[in-house]
Amino acid sequence: MSSQVQSVIALPGSPPAVFAPNQIVNGGRARAGAASSLSITSSPVRIRTGEHSSAKTEFINRVRGTVTIPLTLEIKRHGQRIVALKNVPFSVSTSQQGEITFNSEQQQTPWRFNVRVNSPRNEMSLSFVLNYSGLGVADAVEGVRFNKELSQGGEFVVSGRQPITGAYLPIARGDLPSGTFEGEDKRFASMLEELQIIESKTRVRFVIPDHNISYEERLSIAAVAQIVRTGHAAYHAQPWITWSSKGQAEELLKSFSGGKPLLTTIQFSNQEITIFNTRFSLGPVIFFSDKTRILEEDLNTLRQSLENASEHDLVEVRFTPNTDHPIDARYFDWLSPAERLALNELLRTKSDLADLNENSVKQQFITLSELAKDEIFEDGVESNFVKGLGHIVKGAGAQSLATLFGLIECENRNDEIIAETLLWLGRLNDPSTHQERLHFLEKSLEHRSSRVRDAAATALSSMDDPKSAFALQQAIERELNPDLREDMRQVLAELESVH
Amino acid sequence: MPFILRKIRKARWHGNDVLDWLLPDEIQADSLLDLSTKDNQLSIYIVEDDRSNLERIIAALAGNCDFISNVDYALVPAEVLSESGIEVADVKGETSDEQVNEAHRDLIHLSASKLLVLAKAISIRGERTRLTTKKVRKMIGRSIANGYIDKARLKLPANEISKLKLPQQSDGTTADHGNRINKGTSDREIGRDPEANQPGGSEE
Numbered sequence: 001m002s003s004q005v006q007s008v009i010a011l012p013g014s015p016p017a018v019f020a021p022n023q024i025v026n027g028g029r030a031r032a033g034a035a036s037s038l039s040i041t042s043s044p045v046r047i048r049t050g051e052h053s054s055a056k057t058e059f060i061n062r063v064r065g066t067v068t069i070p071l072t073l074e075i076k077r078h079g080q081r082i083v084a085l086k087n088v089p090f091s092v093s094t095s096q097q098g099e100i101t102f103n104s105e106q107q108q109t110p111w112r113f114n115v116r117v118n119s120p121r122n123e124m125s126l127s128f129v130l131n132y133s134g135l136g137v138a139d140a141v142e143g144v145r146f147n148k149e150l151s152q153g154g155e156f157v158v159s160g161r162q163p164i165t166g167a168y169l170p171i172a173r174g175d176l177p178s179g180t181f182e183g184e185d186k187r188f189a190s191m192l193e194e195l196q197i198i199e200s201k202t203r204v205r206f207v208i209p210d211h212n213i214s215y216e217e218r219l220s221i222a223a224v225a226q227i228v229r230t231g232h233a234a235y236h237a238q239p240w241i242t243w244s245s246k247g248q249a250e251e252l253l254k255s256f257s258g259g260k261p262l263l264t265t266i267q268f269s270n271q272e273i274t275i276f277n278t279r280f281s282l283g284p285v286i287f288f289s290d291k292t293r294i295l296e297e298d299l300n301t302l303r304q305s306l307e308n309a310s311e312h313d314l315v316e317v318r319f320t321p322n323t324d325h326p327i328d329a330r331y332f333d334w335l336s337p338a339e340r341l342a343l344n345e346l347l348r349t350k351s352d353l354a355d356l357n358e359n360s361v362k363q364q365f366i367t368l369s370e371l372a373k374d375e376i377f378e379d380g381v382e383s384n385f386v387k388g389l390g391h392i393v394k395g396a397g398a399q400s401l402a403t404l405f406g407l408i409e410c411e412n413r414n415d416e417i418i419a420e421t422l423l424w425l426g427r428l429n430d431p432s433t434h435q436e437r438l439h440f441l442e443k444s445l446e447h448r449s450s451r452v453r454d455a456a457a458t459a460l461s462s463m464d465d466p467k468s469a470f471a472l473q474q475a476i477e478r479e480l481n482p483d484l485r486e487d488m489r490q491v492l493a494e495l496e497s498v499h
Numbered sequence: 500m501p502f503i504l505r506k507i508r509k510a511r512w513h514g515n516d517v518l519d520w521l522l523p524d525e526i527q528a529d530s531l532l533d534l535s536t537k538d539n540q541l542s543i544y545i546v547e548d549d550r551s552n553l554e555r556i557i558a559a560l561a562g563n564c565d566f567i568s569n570v571d572y573a574l575v576p577a578e579v580l581s582e583s584g585i586e587v588a589d590v591k592g593e594t595s596d597e598q599v600n601e602a603h604r605d606l607i608h609l610s611a612s613k614l615l616v617l618a619k620a621i622s623i624r625g626e627r628t629r630l631t632t633k634k635v636r637k638m639i640g641r642s643i644a645n646g647y648i649d650k651a652r653l654k655l656p657a658n659e660i661s662k663l664k665l666p667q668q669s670d671g672t673t674a675d676h677g678n679r680i681n682k683g684t685s686d687r688e689i690g691r692d693p694e695a696n697q698p699g700g701s702e703e
Binding site for chain 2 (some may be wrong): 027109376377378379380381382416419423427450451455456458460464480481482483484487489490
């Protein structure tokens with residue numbers, strides 16, 4: 001934060017696309033892993049269980065033909081249930097050789113199981129595939145977990161409920177060897193974890209889409225998870241465009257005209273994001289973009305836009321940050337209470353300081369003006385009033401000139417004091433405020449008081465900038481006082497002779 | 500007939516052509532700010548009838564300031580003083596040009612009505628002129644180059660003195676007080692022709 005602080009630019013709506021979460025610096029890349037897309041279907045698994053596989057004879061004896069019943073698939077280790085898929089509809093059939101088949105492949109579920117148990121031979125074979133499409137995150141997590149535990153082996157149990165009593169009823173069992181297949185893609189598991197975090201924080205529910213999940217989607221998910229977990233994000237610094245009100249755009253033009261890079265602080269009222277076709281809000285966000293400029297060509301475009309804009313038009317403003325400095329973002333709704341308090345304090349302090357500064361400058365100028373009513377000003381003599389003005393601007397910074405301009409424009413100010421202020425503005429040796437002073441003095445050539453017009457022309461002579469020639473020419477054409485008109489001509493002639 | 504010179508602010512002398520509340524032939528009260536007395540006295544300079552010392556007086560006055568600015572001044576025929584019974588005292592000036600100091604006078608025993616007569620004379624009969632900062636700067640430079648102004652006695656701060664464009668000598672050195680006096684410049688700028696002695700006029 002080495003550069004000058006710019007006040008907060010508050011804009012409605014969502015930030016531009018360069019602040020989409022998939023643009024976060026390292027936000028999701030590490031967690032998103034390799035850049036290929038993710039399948040929403042698990043690889044098919046075929047396992048043959050070891051010895052001691054069995055099915056309950058009484059259950060088998062009851063099955064006639066093919067029936068569909070809800071069953072639970074469990075994996076146990078050391079007698080403890082590790083994971084279970086509950087109430088999966090299975091069609092159950094028996095062969096004449098006593099083989100029982102539990103099949104969910106024809107059911108409208110994500111799980112496609114085919115379990116065959118041959119009790120006489122003590123054999124069980126299991127094949128399954130998981131299609132995550134259409135699953136809620138919690139169900140998908142269960143599927144991934146089941147897949148993972150399955151890959152690690154254990155006791156595989158198919159169970160149901162006793163039809164009359166509802167009691168737990170193990171139907172078939174087999175011992176699964178460990179490491180016969182790879183578990184689910186770890187990237188998929190990470191993504192689901194992140195989706196769970198987002199769901200738990202935002203109360204939004206997601207459904208796994210029916211297409212493979214792109215790398216960009218995973219980046220967004222990882223970044224949003226980071227945002228809702230910490231409230232922090234850092235974006236790659238790239239030029240961005242905002243649509244500002246005419247007043248804001250004019251302020252921006254004024255602030256950035258000097259060419260100095262500024263710390264630009266922009267707050268958007270609400271950042272909206274879409275994950276798996278579900279749109280939701282991340283709430284208000286503030287971006288701190290250090291060493292940001294509006295490039296000369298963009299300033300020119302902005303000037304032109306402002307000339308053509310009416311009061312209610314939105315004006316396009318293009319910012320160019322220093323690409324070496326990521327843009328920090330803070331999401332108010334997801335910060336820790338302490339951080340949110342600190343950020344609010346910081347913003348309040350900035351805003352209060354600005355108000356305080358402005359009020360202080362106003363008060364000092366008014367007091368100085370009151371005291372100056374008893375002072376007789378003379379050309380070439382530094383009045384106490386002018387010394388005071390110098391102290392105010394030195395203390396409050398060059399930005400206080402804007403406050404002074406506002407005060408001078410008040411109709412009830414003393415013309416002699418305004419004239420003295422203008423003469424001082426013309427003499428100020430501060431290139432950073434040259435344009436603003438020049439513009440203000442040119443505007444003052446239209447003042448109702450001839451004394452102020454005279455001072456404005458004299459001050460423009462001190463500034464010695466030929467750009468004022470046109471404004472002076474117009475002032476000469478308007479001027480009723482022949483004496484003042486002649487003095488303005490003298491200034492104009494000098495400015496026109498400046499090369 | 501010589502003139503009396505008083506430094507003013509021209510805008511304080513604007514009339515009813517721009518001040519619609521001011522009756523014709525009246526002067527605005529703020530004009531009197533330029534005739535501010537102390538101990539009922541008012542400081543003026545006497546300008547020769549051919550105005551030969553006019554530029555020198557202005558340069559000396561400007562050199563006695565905190566910074567170089569435009570100079571507004573009023574010239575009134577000196578006979579106004581005798582006409583209105585205003586008393587004059589020879590009091591040496593305090594500028595960095597000794598000859599200009601000799602041209603300094605104090606108007607003394609001034610009453611309010613006498614002061615008003617003087618103000619009306621400036622308003623009706625006076626020449627009110629402005630010299631821009633650039634012209635004044637050149638005039639100070641010439642006075643230094645001609646050796647009229649003792650640079651060491653200038654009240655101007657160093658940063659203002661550094662802005663002065665001193666005329667170059669043929670050998671490339673800058674003419675300066677105590678260095679050499681460029682008589683040619685002196686004759687041209689402060690000659691006998693009153694037209695040529697309009698301060699700053701030779702710069703255009």
